[in-house]
Amino acid sequence: MQRLLASLRRDRRAAMIASLVLGVVLAVLPFVVGGALGNSWLRVLDFALLYIMLALGLNIVVGFAGLLDLGYIAFYAVGAYLYALLASPHFGLHLPVWLIIPAGAVLAGIFGVLLGAPTLRLRGDYLAIVTLGFGEIIRIFLNNLNAPVNITNGPQGISGIDPIRMGGISLARPIDFLGITVPSLHAYYYLFLALALLIVFVSIRLEDSRIGRAWVAIREDEIAAKACGINTRNIKLLAFAMGASFGGVAGGLFAGFQAFVSPESFSLMESVMVLCMVVLGGMGHIPGVILGGILLTVLPEFFRHSAGPLQVTLFGKVLLDPEALRMLLFGLALIAVMLYRPAGLWPSGTRRRELGSDAA
């Protein structure tokens, strides 16, 4: 794989062809998946894209800057609730999506700074505990801000959220486009894909920049980074803000897609899942993180669908609850990866560096 990528880097024409093929695959993917496996898998695909955005956001904080964040899902919640409050019957507001999504990114970024500021001096385990607490605080606030003034509607959540509309067209209904009918799930897929690609693009650009190098320098040795003249306070806050803003975007899309948000979507388990995507895929390596996001969205769904029937065919009855089995296998997979591939499934290769990754 590494060798293939290296040769693609050397040969511009091969790289062009490869990206063209990838583009075609991504474009027809929803039709293939929807046609062969049905709509439930198409939803999984849409969610995979959301999780890729989340994983890439967390990757900036954990992978690049080396700041362990266990409350990342809070920023997803901020984006989702902002969308829910500004585009639903709850307050009777129906602001357009092009306003809410950027606002969600900004607000989540501000929350990122709010989390970052008091934790600047913390690292490792201590930082993890504080961020975990932050994630829980946000969730508990969402759960309880229904009295005395009803803001979040508490545990019932907010329903009837406006679907995402682009140019007056709602993505919740099939769209007729040049004589082709694009079903709703497909339309969401293309929107999520576009934003995921944007986030991939921003991540790649940031990684290979003065800011990206400063993040990695802080991860590698904070004292040396300071001695090099890096204002570690600002650069860390920037990492928190950037990472959070990606989460905010994904959250807004999630709210519009689901038409419903409630605090239980933003539990600690979700933070852990996103962290697992980053760690399992390959911390700090963008393709690895994307792979992690896809695997950890698709594989659990696969088990959910196949564990029950498989047991029936093998043993004649369901011995283990598929949900329990799913967690069991997930745990096993995590242990196996950490034992045999501690740097993740697709870590950034030193080989790549030795070949000189002069991205001209």
Add this chain to the structure above:
Amino acid sequence: MTVADSVLLEARNVDKRFGGVRALQAVSLTIRTGEIYGLIGPNGAGKTTFFNVLTGLYAPDGGTLLFAGAALAASSPHTAAARGIARTFQNIRLFANMTALENVMVGCHVRTRAGVLGAVLRDRRTRGEEEAIRRRAEELLHYVGIADRAHDLARYLPYGDQRRLEIARALATGPRLLALDEPAAGMNGTEREALRVLIEGIRKDGTTVLLIEHDVKLVMGLCDRVAVLDHGARICEDVPAVVQKDARVIEAYLGPGENVHA
């Protein structure tokens, strides 16, 4: 050395305490522009503490530091770097999982400006700046003599090259004063000689050098002036020939009285 040499760094009665330990006691010393200044002393004399105060890692408990005529802000390493003080560390602190080239490119951080927007949009100014950073980093690797290792991860470099890389990274911050904390530690004779030539070259190219070193021979051969610390106090500051004969220095190194009969 003429009297007209201007003062680059002046420390006046710098104090630093850690609980009951007085790590620095009213240390005063003067480093002139363009010289190689040695700071020596037995283990635990406070040399590295002075470095840490100088580079903003510790805030002094008393006294003042004047750099190029203006006071140094207390306790912020990045502003010290911005003012033009660069350092290396006694126990090498490289960015282990970055390449040698990237290590030096990080050193350029303080003299460059590109932010998030520039990084994402990669406008012409950012591209030009990145190009300049890369060129400068390559030059510096060449300057310290490890250009052929540019794309190796820092942690795979041999020990001597790691020391050189740390110097290159420090030089990338564009310092007026380069502070080296025991750069020759663990080096063999040939490596030491090469290091001596490198430090001479750095001085010749206009950077003032402050050197902490245990190897007295290296210090005496290289430094224009030397200060000796003992138990947190500066006991001597002069040219090497005088320092070598100073009774308090001999006592600090050999213990009281023994030198008489030795």
